[in-house]
Amino acid sequence: MVTKVNSNAPQGRWLLPVLLTVQFLVSLDMSVVNIALPDMGDDLGFDPGSLLWVVNAYALAFGGLLMLGGRLADLVGRRRTLLWGFALFGAASLAGGLALTPGQLIAARAVQGAGAAALAPVALALITVNYAAGPARSRALGLWGVSGALGGAVGIMAGGLLTDGVGWRSVMLVNVPVVLAALLAARHGVPADRRTGPAPRLDVTGALLVTAGMTVLVLGLVRTETYAWGSGVTLGTLGTAAALLGAFVAVEARKREPLLRLGLLGTAHRPVLSANVFALLMSSGQFAAFYFTSLYLQQVMGYGPTAAGAAFLPFCAGVVAGSTVATRTVGHLGERALLVTGGLLGAAGFGWFALTVEAGGTFLSSVLGPSLVASVGIGMCFVPLGTAATSGVDPAETGMAAGLLNSSRQLGGSLGLAVLVTVAAHATGPERGPGALAEGYAAAFAVSAALLVAAALATAVLHGRRTPTPAPLRPAETPSGADTREETSKNLGDDVETGVSRSSQG
Known part of the structure; x- marks a missing residue:
């Protein structure tokens, strides 16, 4: 697909607010229903084994359809995909709020996840093609990352407030x-x-294979609390997912117009490969750490749902601070330096959690400090992550690259949560008192810290040379095409050169 791409700041003043709303909603609806689950179960008559599918249905559809959603943005148009994604998400939300049976609510949540799978990658793609490389794009990516973090934190708090004040349908x-x-x-x-x-x-x-493979893989991961890792059900599910995804890779290698061009993960696109490995590992630790922080606040410290949500506000502040730092420094430090620094700082915060989480802990002694350190580190990663994931990518494949990044994040979150729940359960043992629970959560935080260290190390090795984001040139300062090609090729390589040349030439 060849499109006329505007690499300068968009004329529409509503573009960025719309894209930030996308990221906020997608993250919000991953967490907002968690607090309302007991009320949903009592009102609609869920049996205990099926209530968790209100959460899983969203995760399965979202994770399974992300690659397809990203590619549809390239094929049928980003604006059209965005509008249809919004319409699908809104209609599913209305249907879920009016649901009268468990099946209706679960189906609505699955359709909601499908809408989110169209919205999430197209938002990143629109930022990439509408904002010139440099301060404008860095600012947009920083706000994009902050919106996702705020959505997850607000979801926890809003879920409690809405359920207590209005009811679960709200x-x-x-x-x-x-x-x-x-x-x-x-x-x-x-x-x-x-x-x-x-x-x-x-x-x-390719669309059928990757959708089936990702869905089965997420299904196998989210059911590990019910079926042990060594059970025939889990091994069979994960084995089926591996076979489907292996077939997808084999098919894509032969396609002229693939759903995922495998060359995006080759040596010519080392920043893209590095960004996806980093996203997978960081999300594995980050999502699980949020989950265990919420459990620690409520099950050990005795916080109610609303108070637990409010306890995440310092984390939101730290993410904003970290994103601000990254926005102002990515042009000087480059993507790799920020990702490594942010990953190690996040790891330090989670490691601090592992040392301070205890039965007699307080918000000041066990939560505030680690939250601020971890959140600043994670906030520093959003700008360079979005930049690296689309670095040197042809504008006609930005949806593909964005879908790949979002798939890596979603898969990492599901994998990390499944693994760390097992780690925490093993460390907790048969006793369920506050001390035993805190010990299990501390073990999970320690593994989360190790995952972020691994993300930082992987980026240091895979990303290649420092690739600072170029500042946009004023029209009067734009050099000739030959000079631009010569200068950029020295620093960024042929693939990145193409993207920078397009940005500087408008």
Whole structure:
């Protein structure tokens, strides 16, 4: 797909607010229903074994369809994919809020996840193609990362407030007015897609294989609390997922218009490979750490749902601070330095948690300090992560690259949570008192810290040479095409050169 891409700051003042709303909603709806689960179960008559599927249905659809959603943005247009994603997400939220049976609510959550799978990658792709490399794009990526972090934290707090004050249906219905406002803004603020070449064809075989493979893989991971890792059910599920994803890779290697061009993960795109490995490992530790922080606050420290949500506010502040630092320094330090520094700082915060989590802990002694350190480190990673994941990628494949990054994050979160729940259960042992629970959570935090250290080390090895984000040139300062090519090729290589040349030439 060949499109006319505007690499300068977008004319529509509503574009960035719309894209930040996407990231906020996607993250919000991963966590907002957790507090409401008991009320949902009592009202609709869920049996204990099926209630968790209110959460799993969203995770399965979201994780399974991310690659397809990202590629659809390249094939049918980013604006069209965004609008249809919003419509699907909003309709599913309304249906979930009006559900009368467990099956209706679970189905609505699955459709919600499908809408989110279209929205999440297209938001990153639109930032990449509409904001010039440099301060404008760094600022947009920083706000994009902050919106995701705020969505997850607000979801925990809002879930408690809405459930206690209005009822569980409000956690679904609250999305509807937000989506309607975002749809209206998107129609006016998101630039229309303009195709100048023939329409590419969808890789149907690849889409079916990767969707089935990712769905089965996430299914196997989220059910490890019910079926042990060594059980026939878990081994069979994970083995099936491996076979499907292996077949997907084999098919993509032969396709002229693949769903995922495997060359994106080759040596010519080392920053893209590095970003996806980092996202997988960081999400494995980060998502699980949030989960265990929430459990520690409620099950050990005795916080209620609303107070537990409020305890995440310092984390939100730290993410904002870290993203601000990254936005201002990525042009000087480069992506690799920020990812390594942010990863190690996040690891230090989670390691601090592992040392201070105890039965007699308080918010000041056990939560505040580690939260601030970890959140600043994680906040520093969003800008360079989004930049590296699309570095040197052709504009016609930005949706593909964005879908890949989001898939890495979602898979990492599911994998990390499944593994660390097992670690915590083993460390806790048969006793369920506050002391035993705290010991289990401390073990999980220690593994989370190790995962972020591994992410930092992997980036140091895989990313290659320092690739600072170039500042945008004023029209009067733009050098000739030959000079631009000569200068950029020395620092960034042929693939990155192409992207920078397009940005500087508009």
